[in-house]
Amino acid sequence: MIAKIIKGTSFSGVLAYxxxxxxxxxxxxxxxxxxxxxxxxxIANDFALQASMRPxxxxxxCHTILSFSAEDTERLxxxxxxxxxxxxxxxxxxxxxQYLIVRHLDREHPHLHICINRVxxxxxxxSDSNEKYRxxxxxxxxxxAKLLKWGEGKEAVKRHxxxxxxxxxxxxxxxxxAALPKCTNWQELTSELQxxxxxxxxxxxxxxEKIEGVIFSMDGVSFSGSHIDRSCSYxxxxxxxxxxxxxxxxxxxxxxxxxxxxxxxxxxxxLGEDLFDSNAPAVDVAELVFQRKLRNQANRKxxxxxx
Numbered sequence: 284m285i286a287k288i289i290k291g292t293s294f295s296g297v298l299a300y301x302x303x304x305x306x307x308x309x310x311x312x313x314x315x316x317x318x319x320x321x322x323x324x325x326i327a328n329d330f331a332l333q334a335s336m337r338p339x340x341x342x343x344x345c346h347t348i349l350s351f352s353a354e355d356t357e358r359l360x361x362x363x364x365x366x367x368x369x370x371x372x373x374x375x376x377x378x379x380x381q382y383l384i385v386r387h388l389d390r391e392h393p394h395l396h397i398c399i400n401r402v403x404x405x406x407x408x409x410s411d412s413n414e415k416y417r418x419x420x421x422x423x424x425x426x427x428a429k430l431l432k433w434g435e436g437k438e439a440v441k442r443h444x445x446x447x448x449x450x451x452x453x454x455x456x457x458x459x460x461a462a463l464p465k466c467t468n469w470q471e472l473t474s475e476l477q478x479x480x481x482x483x484x485x486x487x488x489x490x491x492e493k494i495e496g497v498i499f500s501m502d503g504v505s506f507s508g509s510h511i512d513r514s515c516s517y518x519x520x521x522x523x524x525x526x527x528x529x530x531x532x533x534x535x536x537x538x539x540x541x542x543x544x545x546x547x548x549x550x551x552x553x554l555g556e557d558l559f560d561s562n563a564p565a566v567d568v569a570e571l572v573f574q575r576k577l578r579n580q581a582n583r584k585x586x587x588x589x590x
Contacts, residue, residue: 295327316381336406352432467528
């Protein structure tokens with residue numbers, strides 16, 4: 284279960300979309316404080332009347348989309364989805380306001396559209412502070428409590444069905460996912476993405492040179508990293524690059540296979556020479572190889588210090 288939250292100014296616009304599907308592709312599951320058996324325009328008037336109690340709220344519309352995994356389709360009856368939506372709304376602080384829950388049947392995965400009034404029944408504004416963080420937490424808790432699968436991620440999206448900016452956004456996402464494992468810094472990542480037709484620019488804070496964000500462009504269309512995906516923000520990508528660099532450094536300190544074979548050959552050669560020397564002490568090949576490794580590691584550390 285995952286949620287997407289969209290703020291807006293027009294109840295009529297949202298309702299025209301969520302109720303405007305062709306027959307059989309959308310059905311109202313629950314209406315709270317508004318008419319259910321009415322035209323979209325009449326339901327919009329119900330919402331707008333209550334929102335007028337707090338005219339200072341510029342965006343009284345909260346359009347929330349709850350998506351579920353296709354693997355849970357058989358379990359997700361209308362009643363189960365309604366109960367999940369109500370619990371989500373209660374935990375998000377939307378229990379005491381108007382809302383309309385509508386199920387869409389135009390995708391392979393089950394999903395709901397909820398139109399919510401951010402002005403509650405008493406005319407007070409419902410806080411949206413940290414709502415994306417709170418929403419992610421609620422979704423995680425409900426998913427685990429109800430033993431649900433996570434909603435469809437970007438990897439499951441059918442790319443051939445995308446058009447326009449969505450198609451470009453996913454193309455950039457795929458390019459980043461392909462290039463990132465090969466890179467240990469932003470210079471390498473920028474170079475790899477350019478090979479895939481993606482340009483990279485950095486956003487700085489005010490007049491300073493401190494980087495606070497990244498912008499990716501393809502075919503003249505630009506997106507901030509976080510708009511592509513939360514994993515593509517400047518901070519998240521910087522952390523991933525740092526981890527790649529640490530891993531590459533730790534691997535470089537390990538003895539290479541070729542070095543080990545060479546060390547073993549030299550040890551065996553030394554052993555062969557000692558076999559013909561009756562006065563030579565017994566030689567442990569494994570011990571000899573181990574000692575040679577220690578000497579080589581010490582020499583490498585000494586060279587690095589000199590550099």
